[in-house]
Amino acid sequence: MENKNEYLLALLDKLGSPLAIEDFRAIVDVLLGKSELFLGLEDLRDKLLFSIREKIYDYVKTGTLVDNSFINLWQLYKNANLPKKEELDNFIYLFEKQYRLYCYDEKEKFIFLHLTFIFKILNGDVDNSLRWFLGEHIYFHGQKYHEMDNQTQALKDFFSKISLSFDTLSEAISAALQRYFEVSKEERLGVVTWILGLYWNYGDFENHPLWKSKIYGVLLKLFEKCTLEEHIEEKMSLHFLMSHIYLNRAQTQEEFALFNEEVEQNATVFYEKWALQHPLTQAKKHSGAKHKIALLKDRIVENSPFKVEFSLLHVLLSEKEFVDKYEVYVYSMALIEKSLDDQKCIEKLEKLGVVVRQVAFESLNLYGYFQSHFTRALAIYDDMQKESIDTAILATNNFPIGSFLFAARCAPKQIFWSHGNFAYDIKGIDKRISHFHRENPYTYERFDVSILDEFHKPEEEKHKAMAKEIRKRWSEDIVVLGSIGRLVKMDNDEYISTIAQILKENPNTIYLACGSGHEESIKQKLVKYDVPMDRFFFEGFVNAHVYGYVIDVYLNTFPEPSGEAVGEFLKKGEDKFVVSLEA
Incomplete structure (x- = not known):
């Protein structure tokens, strides 16, 4: 404790002296990498954070901008107890105003957003500023996303460091979408690009259940408000995003029917009306030979x-x-x-x-x-x-x-x-x-x-050899059960409870879940139904031609069956069996 105290006091002393921005950044990086130093030394932590805030304020006031990496200060300031600095509130007002009005270069606008976020963090607005910061990213120009790969990768690193939860993200996106019709058309069309490019592809957020339960409904209300013919681009853009969010988790015909009622019926009435109001060449039966x-x-x-x-x-x-x-x-x-x-x-x-x-x-x-x-x-x-x-x-x-x-x-x-x-x-x-x-x-x-x-048995001998190597993970008397495809189809209580019963009654069996998505949700159900994790394996996205030879018995998913995957499996040989279960 004494050594930590002396070390932090030495850093505090350095912060009180003139520092080049590079030396200051080095001190910040040390503190970000060793946050455990503050345990039991909260008063000293707040003194250090106060000095960091003063230093950043002085840099910016004299024309030296801090870079985007300083958003990582959120980790240090989330538990800080500092008095507000009135001058920083003035900075925040000016930067946020500049951010809202700026329309010349997306990268520079990006910088204004990050600076505003950094100052909000420094002045104690930690949780609200994070949700605001996350939400604002959906409104950058969609055409410019590809130019900002480095920045988006830095953002994903930030999400990882702060252990961003989907609850926080869903609140941020939902709040930001409330001003959808207040922004420019280009920004509205960027929503799909940024949501799918930045957030959908982060960590385990792909196919997260809250996309459907919290964000889909907000998008649907915006979609329904796109009633003017000049909204055709927005209508189709939101249509695609909702299809992606909703149907990646849909399992039943009832869910498909609800999407059809809420989205497709509305969309096609709009599309038909648009087509009637514009001079499209009408489709006519032609008199060609074929x-x-x-x-x-x-x-x-x-x-x-x-x-x-x-x-x-x-x-x-x-x-x-x-x-x-x-x-x-x-x-x-x-x-x-x-x-x-x-x-x-x-x-x-x-x-x-x-x-x-x-x-x-x-x-x-x-x-x-x-x-x-x-x-x-x-x-x-x-x-x-x-x-x-x-x-x-x-x-x-x-x-x-x-x-x-x-x-x-x-x-x-x-x-x-x-x-x-x-x-x-x-x-x-x-x-x-x-x-x-x-x-x-x-x-x-x-x-x-x-x-x-040619589709069922390409490179048959090669795939059989690969399957043989995989089977070596288990003894020869083990019967391998499994399914292949999107894991959403097995992510329900009826199917998992049935698998639990089969495994319990047949101790020489294991189950391979071959596919991607929904892993955490399924794991919760496995615990609920007491499925031993040494007999249930998540294989991830697999080569179906290989795993068709690994699996002995295909347990068809329900209520939504596996589709073409079942037929492909049966073609692997006469010793292959499919069991179709019912709830």
Whole structure:
């Protein structure tokens, strides 16, 4: 204790003498890295923090700006007990005013925000200033996000150091969104970019339940207030963000139906009205030799929907009768917010004879991070009219581009192809089809698709060898149970309690949860149902072709089943079994 006391007194003495900003920063870094020095020495801590505050005030007053790293002082000042400094309140007022009015350079505006936050911390407004600081970041210009990578990485480091909770973040975002219509259009359109780019991708915040329970409702109210035709960009931007937040946690058809009622119905009425008020070329049946069919996809990547669609097209386009009568197009919506199109998948489609259209991607502003859903939708719509598309098949759902295209009537005949969401019901659907067979309130034309072996068993021997190595983690008499896919589908009490019962009654079994997201929520349920953690393993995002050979029995998720993953698993061999459970 005596040594700590002497050390801190020496630092206090240094702070009382003239210091170059570099030497001052070095002292601050020492204190930030050794906060345990203050234990039992709170009075001395406050004297040091008082001196640091005075030093920063003097630097700024004489024209020396402190850099963004000083936001980390929040860790030291959160428990400080200092009197307010009136002169700092004046600084805060001036900096915040300058921040609000500044519109020339986003990086400089960023600096004003950080300086204001630093002074608020120094003057004791710790908790409120943190929420304000977090909330303000959603309003930076979306086009400038890519230019600020270093700053956003520094912010994520700050979040880690202060152990930022999602409760605090959700309060900050919810409060900041209250002034959504008070900011410029560019700032409104930046909301999606900054929320997904900065906050969604931080730590374990991806798919956190509070996105849906606390933030979705606030976004929905803003979405409903976008009623003017000039709000089309904001409407589609919020539509995409809500789809991302809500549907990443949705498990049931009832949840899909609620999203359809709250968002899709509202959106497509707006999109239809916009299309009627603007001179879009009306879709007409053309008199060409072949009937043109366009498959509309969010992006072209080798995911489960692609494997189903490609397998079906492979069969159809090998039939001369079909080829003589039909021409097939595939349009990518270029949702680069999720991922880029896969060139190998595009080449596979083209080898089949499919015409792949990437006009949405060609419409993007590749020098910016924010991308317009509206611009992409119009690019696809116009190209479909130019190509005289007869039938459009929407092979995705709940994205604004697809909903806009159907509401605006992009083709004479419009078909929705469900890959699992049977509650999607928007303006412009003439017919519904699906390769799934399940009860729902709408009329679907059913068909079966046999997935090509090239998707089920690529590099079969290599994957079997990799699976054999993984199986060495357990003894040979162990039966490996598991499931593959988004963990949201297993994150419910009914499924986890059933797994608990199976493991209890079968001591020679283990369970592998193969997928990402929701880990903490599932762990809480595992504790609740007394599932031993040495028999339940989170494998993370896995190669399904490898783990299809690792797992012996696939325990299908419920109430929302696993989808194409089950079929892929069964193709791994005759010794593979799927058990479909019921609540």
